Amino acid sequence: MEAILEEFDQYLALERGRSAHTRRAYLGDLRSLFEFLAQRHPDAGLRALTLPVLRSWLAAQASAGAARTTLARRASAVKTFTAWALRRGLIAEDPSVRLQAPKARRTLPSVLRQDQAIDAMDAAASGAAQGDPLAIRDRLIVEMLYATGIRVSELCGLDVDDVDTSRRVLRVLGKGNRQRTVPFGLPAHGALTSWLTEGRPKLATAASGAALLLGARGGRLDARQARTVVHQTMAAVTGAPDIGPHGLRHSAATHLLEGGADLRVVQELLGHSTLATTQLYTHVTVARLRAVHDQAHPRA
Template identity: 35%
Template sequence: MNELITQFIHYLTVERGLAKNTLESYQRDLHAYCAYLERENFTNLNETNRMQIMGYLLHLQEQGRATATLSRNLASIRAFYQFLLREKFIDKDPSVNLESPKIEKKLPQVLSVAEVETLLNGPDTRLPSGLRDKAMLELLYATGIRVSELVSLNLSDVNLNMGFIKCFGKGSKERIIPLGRLAIADVSRYLERGRPMLKKRGQEEALFLNHHGRRLSRQGFWKIIKKYAQLANSHKEITPHTLRHSFATHLLENGADLRSVQEMLGHADISTTQIYTHVTRSRLKEVYAKAHPRA
């Protein structure tokens, strides 16, 4: 089974060009599924049927896993079986006609413009690390890019004269996103006064560096945003994705069209972007309730 998983991941890497995090998710889900089958004495995938898949999903549910986790695991298992059938490793696909658990779409946490201002003003720009943190936070809010895309940026991906960045999203798809004047100013200050102080010996193409002079990691950025969330005394849970959600919501609230926001966020399907229209509607209700004398 492990060898088949390895072949499947190789196929996803070469043929589909999926992102590293997505590949790791598939691998983790499938190793857990196959370990379950082996405990149930199923060592041949050709002998499995829909009852084993349903049993595994029930097993996950009993462990208290969220509906979204169950749905993701089923998607991984279904894609695996489809690959095995296509490559003639199995005779039939037992995942056919299995319905995914219904996921309740939660509205993302969004900051107000004032809350964003407070968060972005947290870094001490007298320090090289403060200049870096300010530039990263401004860039996230200015572009709505994912944290993985932020820390993957190289110096060559930023064009401050033209006012845009180039990033590679899911499936290694390239997109160009415009930068606002404040983000341009803060990234410029970081490049002039912050990055040279963080850079150690040797060449480093990464835009954002840690205190060792190497590329900042996702985990490193998570610690940074948590630090400034505490400084902001926000009653909301602020994660690295919060600024992405706020970017999209504030654009739509101020008249941006859904297709443009979809392109900037790098969503393959516009239905993913449409959740932000629900956010703006709910915020309109809040404003109405507070402002209308007879609400």
């Protein structure tokens, strides 16, 4: 089974362009399925992979408290695997064709108000004013995430050459290895200039390579460190929700739409493959308008 999973992992990486995070999640889901299968059919291998078994496995996950989003992802992992296994001749038929999983509920994400976003940027800038290279980097993390709406993995994956300072744009490699160009404004440009001239040179080592953002030891910044930076910055803003990098992405998209940006433009900026994903932010905007209306209108 491990040999099969290793080959499947290579397929996900090379042919489907899945990220390392997605591949780890899919392989973890499949190992869970294989353990479930081995308990019921110890010596049958993939031959015992039937629709009733898949349904029983998902039902057991649901009974154990798995969220709808988790069940949806696990069903997707199984469907991708069985389709691949059928093409490879590992199974005679695809048992997941009629497999259904509960659709993930789309919840409204927590977002900053525009004044809270400004306060967060000011908090990051005040920390960088002392000249500490890590504080200068942290300011850039917060500014760039909010200015561009890119994912934290995309930000940490940037190289110095991916930044065009004259045009104020980033060349971003997103999900599925899709490349897009994302602009950023003058405040983020100022944070970037400070980092490149005052911060990065103090942290760079021979092992830094071309990485734009660096950790304390000079290596490429890890996404977990960037998340910690965002949470710490939000903690300094009175009344702000405790959001991470994805919350800044949500906030950027919401504020763009509130400012009159076209939905298709926001889709391109965020790197969404379908417009339906971007449309979630229109729901956020309407929900916020209704909340204000309910609070302020005497006959709401």
